[in-house]
């Protein structure tokens with residue numbers, strides 16, 4: 603039986619401490635659905651403070667589903683540029699079109715219907731149901747997981763398995779204010795129960811928390827897939843213009859332009875005396891040799907780009923980083 607005091611304590615904390623975020627503004631029901639959709643797509647893989655200016659700009663330029671659905675991909679991508687994971691915004695546009703066509707411009711209230719829309723999976727469907735429709739869901743993000751691991755002092759692989767964490771979620775119980783409640787729990791994880799140094803003195807859960815009692819805040823996590831890969835970026839210049847190519851190599855950057863790249867082995871990377879850069883992606887650490895002054899090798903997918911004009915194009919941040927490292 604969940605402790606009824608928990609929602610009370612958490613919501614009391616939230617009412618006094620929540621951040622003012624643009625998607626939390628008091629707006630009409632349909633605007634709230636739209637704001638939730640946009641912010642939840644942006645927040646997949648990206649932190650709140652990065653998302654805020656993008657969100658504000660995006661809803662100014664695309665104030666509703668209609669304007670998003672009928673805008674060109676080019677214009678939408680330009681407004682997403684720098685947020686990364688561009689498949690999200692392509693899916694967002696497809697979802698906007700489907701919502702208008704098949705759901706009367708409204709976000710469905712059934713989880714399976716939500717999950718049938720492009721870019722909406724387990725987590726985002728639950729967030730939408732809780733935040734936009736005030737349904738009693740608590741989406742399990744990294745913040746919620748961390749709180750549970752500390753409250754119950756979960757350490758072993760079994761204890762931190764998805765199944766066990768889902769069971770432990772009953773600790774939170776439910777509130778009639780489902781929308782605020784889901785956001786409140788995530789907010790405690792983001793602002794108070796932080797990964798490296800929790801600020802327990804401000805936390806409403808100290809009485810319930812084993813980590814607090816034992817002063818053991820170390821979080822165990824299952825090893826995430828993250829490895830180092832080595833590449834050579836071939837940089838060729840012709841009359842101040844650089845040769846780039848439409849990406850067919852990395853799934854997450856579909857059709858964006860990159861410098862021609864080839865994967866190399868660690869030995870070649872280490873022995874090279876050329877300029878090197880390091881780029882951290884969410885699932886891979888990319889170590890790249892910048893191989894300047896290579897022969898022009900034009901293909902159907904090639905384009906020439908003047909460094910002065912890079913801000914006019916939609917470029918992945920690592921293409922920009924390579925641009926900034928070449929003369």
Ligand code: SF4
Nearest residue numbers: 795800802805811814
């Ligand atoms: S008391 Fe401390 S460790 Fe426990 S949930 Fe709160 S912030 Fe996290």
